Amino acid sequence: MTKTGKILRGLLLATLLPLLCGCGAKKASTEFFAMDTVMQLTAYGTYADAAVEAAEIEIARLDAKLSAQNVNSEIAKLNAGGCCEDDETLRVLASAYQIAALTEGAYDPTVYPLMQLWGFGTDHAQVPQQAAIETALEAVGYEKLPAVKAPYQLPEGMAIDLGGIGKGFAAQTVRRCLQKQGIQSAVLSLGGNVTLLGSKPDGTDWTVGLQAPQTDGCFGYVSASDVSVVTSGGYQRYFEENGKRYWHILDARTGMPADTGISSVTVVSADDTLADGLSTALFVMGLDRAAQFWRESRDFEAVFLLDSGEIYVTQGLEDRFRSERGFEVLAR
Template structure:
């Protein structure tokens, strides 16, 4: 079946005024036999799970319970939450946290180290200062405030103690932020639950963080659409074909605000400058086995820019990427040469594609 002939399922999150889904799974128009599916608004986005070759909807209960539980522990800063307590006790004392919180912060610290600080799990002060969510009109923070928050962003000042499962930020005013990794971690955890239930074919879609397993019930590949960053929510530049793995995108159009002069500020912050990244990229899509890797790497590669991003991908095994520059150039790593089909008929006049 031609991947470009598959039926598109498009969802929009109207509650926050902007479509947040970067990637959507293309479901075949042909008969796939038995399937069960469920969707909900969780993790501040639209999430869905589809199981192929299954007819028992109760198989979806535990995966959604896992999402709900992780949503409470990994994405909240309320008083008494793990992340809230870590922030409140920064510079004061270590905080013993749940197993999931400890594991994801441990992974985040490793990514921070491996990226040379481009991915920084302690970027919380900058994220809080900029406060970039839904599109709106407001002014950027003062340079002095940015410098203060940047000084509080330093992953080398986080101390983990496996003996008591504690996390300690060594300076007051520091804060952990898991926004660039939480959905990837949760997707992997949810797929683990699905596998434990004996399911062999599934899609987990957490607001565009897509994780697939086993292909469709007829053994054909899933097709994952890569969105047009110049017109988000209204078109797909092409389709990625895969049976197993994760696809995650980071782009400058997801969350942003505009100042009175018309300058736009997106939400992907550079921990070295304290400002939204100006790397020459407008979107990066990463394909890996684990969603937690794809999630963290999509941010890292966006910050690194095209040339350094390509070097990073080349240095890693089982990682592929699609870079889109602000000059409308699509650069696809060689491992996706056959897996990514560019819609040249509709986008060839706007974008040019090369394989590296």
């Protein structure tokens, strides 16, 4: 039996919007499908309508350029053996390589051959034979990539999927787009990525609900402004075979779904692209390695929900996170 799990549509905005009643600022909203997920944008300000329209156009443009599934995209052309000279695409590729190197491959954009082998996101998802996984692994590994510069070409047999940072880069681009339109307060819900531009119109923090796996509720809430809050979890996209669940977050070292005892990871960072990549990387690392990685960093905070139901929150979020379940604080 095959099943696909998706993030609950509108969960984050359902959490956010009731808190905005009565704030008086002009509001414009839109909802559309892009980057394989439902996206919701809400902006506040005099030019909110034009800003939201421009943001939607930007996301569609980036989706067409960066999606590995779009045969006309820059990434699909690269994967087919072509060269890339597009500056914007090269910037995303450089970011992907940097995050892969930073996390020592816990995030790795070269897992696309494995994603295709497993069939995630298709109607024919299945557990591959071990021999097929081992063959695919020969074409996986960020360290095999050449330096990112034009004209850029992948080594023969390798393929890239930017799904691990694509929405983060899109959020970063849309953030600039909205700011150019004079917007100082906005919420972008891009699937599991929630980007907060500024604070709420009344000057207070936004509240972002973190989805409890397999339920319609939240296991906790983060209060924040002007950051991205990005969640990765095994419950978001998966299939079941012979009673066992296999999720789409793969470990590039083994070719198998990362099984580290973590149910979901939420990363909070002012760097939208970094937050996206790290949410995947920390999930693959597991709690102990991820906690040590955080202790050696200064540009993000995180919330870990374990399979056991335990919640761990990094020290910088101690006063910004709340949960009825209680939680442990990871100290530096």
